[in-house]
Amino acid sequence: MLARLIESVELAPEVRHFVFEAEGPDRLEFVPGQFVSLSAEVGGRTITRAYSLASAPGDGNRFELCLNRVPEGVFSGPLFQMKPGQTLEMKPPLGMFVLRQPPRDSLFIATGTGIAPFRSMLRAHLREGSPAFTLLFGVRYESHLMYRREFEEMAQKFSHFRFWPVLSRPEPGWMGRTGHVQAHLEEALGGRCDVDVYLCGLKAMVDDVRRILKGRGFDRKQIFYEKYD
Ligand SMILES: Cc1cc2nc3c(=O)[nH]c(=O)nc-3n(C[C@H](O)[C@H](O)[C@H](O)COP(=O)(O)OP(=O)(O)OC[C@H]3O[C@@H](n4cnc5c(N)ncnc54)[C@H](O)[C@@H]3O)c2cc1C
Numbered sequence: 001m002l003a004r005l006i007e008s009v010e011l012a013p014e015v016r017h018f019v020f021e022a023e024g025p026d027r028l029e030f031v032p033g034q035f036v037s038l039s040a041e042v043g044g045r046t047i048t049r050a051y052s053l054a055s056a057p058g059d060g061n062r063f064e065l066c067l068n069r070v071p072e073g074v075f076s077g078p079l080f081q082m083k084p085g086q087t088l089e090m091k092p093p094l095g096m097f098v099l100r101q102p103p104r105d106s107l108f109i110a111t112g113t114g115i116a117p118f119r120s121m122l123r124a125h126l127r128e129g130s131p132a133f134t135l136l137f138g139v140r141y142e143s144h145l146m147y148r149r150e151f152e153e154m155a156q157k158f159s160h161f162r163f164w165p166v167l168s169r170p171e172p173g174w175m176g177r178t179g180h181v182q183a184h185l186e187e188a189l190g191g192r193c194d195v196d197v198y199l200c201g202l203k204a205m206v207d208d209v210r211r212i213l214k215g216r217g218f219d220r221k222q223i224f225y226e227k228y229d
Contacts, residue, residue, distance in 0.1 A: 030093035032120035054116035056123035114201030
């Protein structure tokens with residue numbers, strides 16, 4: 001299947017939001033949290049990389065991704081050079097990083113572009129009567145808080161959704177949470193052990209939070225994760 005780029009916009013330094021259209025199907029079927037595999041020829045070799053869907057299902061054959069340009073990255077560099085109308089090979093959505101059914105009160109923890117699957121899940125599942133969700137979102141700088149307005153609006157609209165941005169390198173003037181997401185885990189859990197925890201981002205954060213949760217007696221079946229590296 002081919003994916004045609006419709007547009008891409010800068011979300012933060014070295015991070016862009018991409019809108020693609022899958023050529024062929026009228027509707028791209030997927031479950032929030034899943035990823036697509038994109039492939040292209042780079043330097044004479046076929047390179048394939050996975051990217052979480054950042055949009056919710058239901059927008060026909062359109063889908064959205066949130067990508068950062070990895071320094072010296074083989075694939076993300078060329079992706080950032082793509083112009084609207086250009087195409088890439090794609091494989092249909094796959095992956096097990098999806099909300100448990102039925103969903104329970106959950107804590108979502110993202111760092112960087114690990115926010116993508118949570119945007120999809122929240123857009124699809126957050127509504128009156130849904131379980132309570134907390135999103136702990138860690139980035140370095142305030143300007144890296146992708147989709148901040150959207151999450152703030154969700155938090156204003158739904159009292160059972162909490163959006164907690166965390167900056168590891170806050171500039172003067174930032175009055176919010178600081179440090180690593182791990183430092184805010186206890187407060188987000190509020191003493192509860194009956195919530196599911198979903199983690200997405202780089203290995204270091206995912207492994208560290210899993211270790212803390214296991215130490216707190218969390219069952220491995222309550223912990224869901226996707227590692228990007
Ligand atoms: C299931 C899955 C879903 C993913 N979803 C996304 C997504 O939604 N958005 C996204 O930007 N990336 C995502 N990734 C990472 C993506 O697949 C690539 O690894 C990333 O774009 C780097 O590829 P590259 O060829 O440019 O870098 P390479 O030349 O392969 O170099 C990779 C180096 O960059 C590191 N790295 C990998 N991913 C990142 C990252 N996101 N930020 C910083 N360093 C990184 C690796 O540890 C490695 O050292 C996902 C990975 C997986 C496995």
